[in-house]
Amino acid sequence: MERRRADCIADDLEGLIFDGTFADGERLDEVQLANRFSVSRTPVREALQRLTQSGLVVQIPRRGVFVRQPGPVELLEMFEVMAELEAVCARLAASRISDEGFNSLLDANRRCKSVVEAQDTDTYYRENERFHAILYRQSGNAFLEQECLRLQRRLQPFRRVQLRVRGRMSQSMAEHEAIVSAIEDADGERAAEAIRQHVSVQGEKFHHLIARLKPAAE
Amino acid sequence: MERRRADCIADDLEGLIFDGTFADGERLDEVQLANRFSVSRTPVREALQRLTQSGLVVQIPRRGVFVRQPGPVELLEMFEVMAELEAVCARLAASRISDEGFNSLLDANRRCKSVVEAQDTDTYYRENERFHAILYRQSGNAFLEQECLRLQRRLQPFRRVQLRVRGRMSQSMAEHEAIVSAIEDADGERAAEAIRQHVSVQGEKFHHLIARLKPAAE
DNA sequence: TCAAGCCTTTTTGTATACAAGAATGACAAT
DNA sequence: ATTGTCATTCTTGTATACAAAAAGGCTTGA
Numbered sequence: 001m002e003r004r005r006a007d008c009i010a011d012d013l014e015g016l017i018f019d020g021t022f023a024d025g026e027r028l029d030e031v032q033l034a035n036r037f038s039v040s041r042t043p044v045r046e047a048l049q050r051l052t053q054s055g056l057v058v059q060i061p062r063r064g065v066f067v068r069q070p071g072p073v074e075l076l077e078m079f080e081v082m083a084e085l086e087a088v089c090a091r092l093a094a095s096r097i098s099d100e101g102f103n104s105l106l107d108a109n110r111r112c113k114s115v116v117e118a119q120d121t122d123t124y125y126r127e128n129e130r131f132h133a134i135l136y137r138q139s140g141n142a143f144l145e146q147e148c149l150r151l152q153r154r155l156q157p158f159r160r161v162q163l164r165v166r167g168r169m170s171q172s173m174a175e176h177e178a179i180v181s182a183i184e185d186a187d188g189e190r191a192a193e194a195i196r197q198h199v200s201v202q203g204e205k206f207h208h209l210i211a212r213l214k215p216a217a218e
Numbered sequence: 219m220e221r222r223r224a225d226c227i228a229d230d231l232e233g234l235i236f237d238g239t240f241a242d243g244e245r246l247d248e249v250q251l252a253n254r255f256s257v258s259r260t261p262v263r264e265a266l267q268r269l270t271q272s273g274l275v276v277q278i279p280r281r282g283v284f285v286r287q288p289g290p291v292e293l294l295e296m297f298e299v300m301a302e303l304e305a306v307c308a309r310l311a312a313s314r315i316s317d318e319g320f321n322s323l324l325d326a327n328r329r330c331k332s333v334v335e336a337q338d339t340d341t342y343y344r345e346n347e348r349f350h351a352i353l354y355r356q357s358g359n360a361f362l363e364q365e366c367l368r369l370q371r372r373l374q375p376f377r378r379v380q381l382r383v384r385g386r387m388s389q390s391m392a393e394h395e396a397i398v399s400a401i402e403d404a405d406g407e408r409a410a411e412a413i414r415q416h417v418s419v420q421g422e423k424f425h426h427l428i429a430r431l432k433p434a435a436e
Numbered sequence: 437t438c439a440a441g442c443c444t445t446t447t448t449g450t451a452t453a454c455a456a457g458a459a460t461g462a463c464a465a466t
Numbered sequence: 467a468t469t470g471t472c473a474t475t476c477t478t479g480t481a482t483a484c485a486a487a488a489a490g491g492c493t494t495g496a
Contacts, residue, residue, distance in 0.1 A: 003279065004448095030477075040450060061479090062222075062478055064477070074360070077359045081306075081359065088306075143298075224480090258480060264479095280448060441493090446490085450484080452481100464472100466468085
């Protein structure tokens with residue numbers, strides 16, 4: 001499956017918004033972007049439409065598109081939905097998971113463990129993502145899996161930041177163990193509650209998230 | 219907020235796909251559509267991109283866009299996700315709903331009831347939709363509300379068909395009562411289970427849905 | 437008869453040109 | 467000084483033109 005320019009531009013723009021090159025509320029000028037990427041306005045407009053659909057920018061007809069970073073409230077809401085979606089995955093997976101599926105889950109968890117010891121947050125993030133992706137898959141619902149991946153992708157930059165908190169990685173691992181154990185026992189409710197705790201932003205995590213958010217808000 | 223041509227075309231195309239004017243797997247020709255709507259290819263392409271994002275069509279680079287009607291499996295998966303999302307709404311609403319919110323829920327339910335007696339499926343569908351929308355709102359999570367509305371919209375044509383089944387409207391009303399009662403008692407788990415039963419496609423509902431689907435599949 | 441390669445046609449993707457609405461700034465009136 | 471209006475400029479939305487890739491059909495060779 002080949003990629004068109006518009007696709008690449010959409011990805012690049014996504015990155016530029018995530019890393020703060022374009023601040024919240026900023027207008028994305030079509031001709032400027034066209035020059036920056038050395039293309040005409042057409043593929044730029046297509047890329048902007050994509051970002052509109054994924055919620056990174058908001059489009060006001062005949063005004064332009066503006067970067068829309070989620071505020072603290074919206075972010076908490078998104079994390080709450082992510083937690084609940086993953087809880088559903090865990091509950092379904094607890095009864096639907098196959099033996100191979102459970103083995104791959106164990107494997108992914110082992111890889112996380114080995115990374116924790118190396119204190120490598122970036123690699124841990126990737127392996128953690130894999131662990132969760134397997135859970136989505138094992139829900140046995142491909143549509144649910146897609147929705148989870150979509151939201152996971154959207155929350156990616158914020159989750160990354162959270163891992164930087166001291167001791168978070170080992171805590172995260174402990175939570176993984178609880179999830180795996182519940183699924184091994186085919187205890188859907190316990191698995192759901194475990195992953196809900198793992199993903200949701202409460203207590204200390206709440207403060208850390210808001211604190212990290214502040215710089216972007218100013 | 220004004221609308222551009224591309225927006226109208228997207229809406230029209232959505233309708234044309236829902237009502238079966240464009241069959242599953244059919245290629246949507248850009249120039250044909252441009253002629254049909256008396257516009258150039260540009261707004262047509264924008265509209266098609268929108269439909270791609272909402273999942274009604276699939277776009278294969280340098281090949282074109284093709285209508286993609288969900289098959290039985292995907293449909294069941296979508297209904298399962300809808301049921302779980304609404305269950306989350308109900309559970310959250312049970313503890314977060316305000317007095318005014320609960321009153322509006324009661325009001326929406328009363329309106330449904332009066333329509334059932336008139337045996338008007340179309341109006342019932344609209345009022346039922348309102349009832350559910352209030353529940354989404356009362357989850358206290360605006361992001362969750364949006365996600366629910368999005369999926370509700372996507373499943374709309376299939377839900378409509380289900381209501382046509384004899385006796386379904388009164389059964390639906392009984393389920394509403396159970397939901398309202400659980401929320402009144404602030405019993406989140408009971409409310410979640412009640413709405414899960416209400417939305418999910420099982421037993422008789424499963425057969426009816428598949429049966430209605432057949433004609434479109436051939 | 438079938439397959440491979442080439443050429444034509446069709447269709448998508450991108451660039452450019454044009455139209456229409458919105459923002460900006462100057463000027464006049466109160 | 468402030469506000470309202472008009473004109474200019476800029477930006478978005480749409481149309482058209484062009485490029486490149488894919489589809490379809492033809493010929494040619496076995």
